[in-house]
Amino acid sequence: MGEMFHVSSNPHVRDGMTTSKIMQLVAIALLPATAFGIWNFGLRALLVVAISVVSSVAAEWLYDHFMHKPNTVTDFSAVVTGLLLGLNMPYSIPLWMPILGSAFAIIVVKQLFGGLGQNFMNPALAGRCFLMISFAGKMTDFAVSDKFRGVVDGVTGATPLAALKDHGFVEGSVPVKNLFLGNIQGTIGETSAIAILIGAVILLYFKVIDLKIPLTYIGTFAVFVIVYMLCTGKGFDMNYLFSHIFGGGLMLGAWFMATDYVTTPITPKGQYVYGVCLGVVTAIFRLFGASAEGVSYAIIFCNLLVPQIERFTRPVAFGKGGKKA
Template identity: 80%
Template sequence: MEEMYNVSSNPHVRDKMTTSRIMQLVVIALLPATLFGIWNFGFHALLVVLVTVISSVFFEWLYDRLMHKKNTITDFSAVVTGLLLALNMPPQIPLWMPVLGSAFAIIVVKQLFGGLGQNFMNPALAGRCFLMISFAAKMTDFSVSDSYRGVLDTVTGATPLAALKKQGFVAASSIPVKNLFIGNIQGTIGETSALAILIGAVILLAFKVIDLKVPLTYIGSFTVFVIFYMLGSGMGFDGNYLLSHLFGGGLMLGAWFMATDYVTTPITPKGQLIYGCCLGILTAIFRLFGGSAEGVSYAIIFCNLLVPIIEKVTKPVAFGKGGKKA
């Protein structure tokens, strides 16, 4: 035969995009939010980012070494986990806490369940929630920026969402949306600048690392829920209140970078739409009716647990008709 064919096991259709390449692109896409967070919060934020990323890579290497497994730090997944965890940290957090969070994320959530591709929830968010449950005071202690003054001064180290939670609709009119969009506010290192996050999202979309289904469904369903909440509360539509919820907190970072995680997201198109709607509704419920001002992390982790069920009920039906069982 003149033509030689490569005979191999399925799948036979392959893509040139490798796991390490995808992870590298995610790191590049996170750089705008990371650099802005470091510029906004200073040297200690840089230390938090470095310590979290280095410790995540170290724990991955250590586990592989102790378990006599192939070293997997070259796939950059540990770097992505560490960077996402760091961006979800308060800028002045003690440095031992990111190390503890990295150990939990890499060893407990990722490696003990089989490594990359086997984890049942997003490791970075699991690490953050572990720290939130264990050290709530430290994880919700945000430094007040000297360049931002206003309603947030009434709550020491408060984020815009905390101000909304404490003062309700009254606080919305006092929160400058421009600061929320640019990032001159309190918050975790990587969540404050919606602009920087959206620049990163454009990078992910341009290289086809993610698509729009999950992020837009997530943000859209959240928006609809908040609008109904405003109308049902008798305040009428308040654009400032809505934008404060959209650009404040971790919604943008969660929607574009964590809800789109390949391992913990449904693979079926219908499943992704259901997943995004569940995320938006749960985030709104946690924020508006829960005890905490934020709800993105818990919403994503809870929906991660629903992914097997979502995939089961949205699995496409095979063509043709099978025979009856005996």
């Protein structure tokens, strides 16, 4: 009896990139932001990130074990989820919160919907938003060390975006250089734009992501902020614009969370539409909402739009023509 082969329809694509390799590359690309966050906030930040990662892996292993499912810990997706969740937290939060957020992200958002590839929103962001809704005070309590006193004038413990929203932009109060380099308050992984961009270059070099979604997202957001400045009589202020681009979670969200394979459109046109939606929704949340930040909620909201975006941007099969079914 000869060996049986599975024959599928063409086209056939051979690629050595596996889910495990992709997740490992994402984890490596997050290391610059992680290392800078630890340097910025100290060993307490390392402890928060480590607990988040270990809790995510443990939650996935326990779920697989008790549900009698194949163990999926080795695909590194739980590691990436825990790492992203930890980087989206203040370094001063109680240490039980990363454990709770990780359990929610892995068990409720990921596993209960079928595991990797079946979740309808980004698990790490869902975990963060769950904690934000449940424990808003602790998730927005950015304890100030001596390193940051005076970086944001008159706002003890505030992030630059919070100062910007509450007091308006004051020349020199939040230097764009500090925003780019990372000498500011914020969550562990969002403060240094240059560290995030180094990670983005790694993802682009290994073709884990492309530029469509991040650039469309950031570009749309920038255009919206410019229009807002002009329409409200502020005039064009480059410092105000860059404070919004480099401040908060926009850079981390655009390069590492908005590009999640599972929760983004698979059609090229859909990815552009998705990026535009992200930019508009983020700007609306930031400029007109009660909170100074809006990236996490914007990405989750747009995750829910992905099925409809794919439906209306699905290409017509060659030779079919006419209207899409």
